[in-house]
Amino acid sequence: MDYFIIVVTTAAGLYFHGWLYVRIRRWIARDLALSLASNDPHKRDFMLQQLAKARTLKVKRRDLPEWLKNAAQQYTARPLD
Numbered sequence: 001m002d003y004f005i006i007v008v009t010t011a012a013g014l015y016f017h018g019w020l021y022v023r024i025r026r027w028i029a030r031d032l033a034l035s036l037a038s039n040d041p042h043k044r045d046f047m048l049q050q051l052a053k054a055r056t057l058k059v060k061r062r063d064l065p066e067w068l069k070n071a072a073q074q075y076t077a078r079p080l081d
Helices: 002-037 041-056 064-074
Strands: none
Touching: 002 041, 002 064, 041 064
16 A cells, blocks of 8 residues: 555656646746737737747747747737727
């Protein structure tokens, strides 16, 4: 019974660490995209869309900052409604 408890708590701890690691990586990527958008709400939406596009294109993590910077430079401001 003692081994069972040790195995279950170890497995739960490893799962939690993995889940937390993935969440932090996503938060960092989202924060980077939003920091490149400054305070423009349209650009924020655009950058979040670009982040989603980067995920679907499977842009590597080391290439993501440069990829997002290029996307931010391609953004054209929308006229005020």
